[in-house]
Amino acid sequence: MSEEDYEEDGEMNGKKFLYVNRRGPYGTVYALESLEVVLIGAAFEQDVSLAFMDDGVYQLKKGQNTDGMGMKNFSPTYRALEMYDVEKLFVSKESMDERGLTTEDLIVDVEVIDNAAMADLMEDAEVVLSF
């Protein structure tokens, strides 16, 4: 067996998946569940994009501290996405502006797009999963 056995799985190739994240990281389990689905799905060699809008942009906020909250701070895991070949992360410009956030505040490199471009992204995706 070689590494290629894991790398080449032609069957699932090509499908465009978009995961849309709209909720804050804690308080509900949506953000963590979404991240786990992305990581599991990454094994299937799909074309994966992640979108963050509304309070979902907080998922990528630097300096999260969950002490006393009873939930693990899973934000460092977003930095592992690149190693799972998940490299297309989009955030809504409007959602960032409304919350006074800039890309400097985020733990990973993202592409900031306006809501019109976000709509195109959703239009373009073959599978949209909303969390």
Added chain:
Amino acid sequence: MPIEVNGKSIETDEEGYLADLNQWEPEVATVMAAIDDAELTETHWEVINFLREYYEEYQIAPAVRVLTKAIGKKLGKDKGNSKYLYELFPYGPAKQACKYAGLPKPTGCV
């Protein structure tokens, strides 16, 4: 079922992963390996220590594909392949090595 490490009883889940990740110490890996009839060598420890660093940084136990790639980058191509890793950890490099390292079961492993 709990395992005995240095006279202490440490809780594990039904698959043998640590219930509380903070209870890990190197001896835990040795005891877990003994349960699997395995003995840990320097090369096993390389992978176990790598996994602990990886978890510390990313808060996640990597999938086997990612582990293989990352090991290749860190320890060289001759080690970053599944043949090498499966020889060290025949029950599956991600699952077995993560268990010894005190990490949770890798996300996506069933």
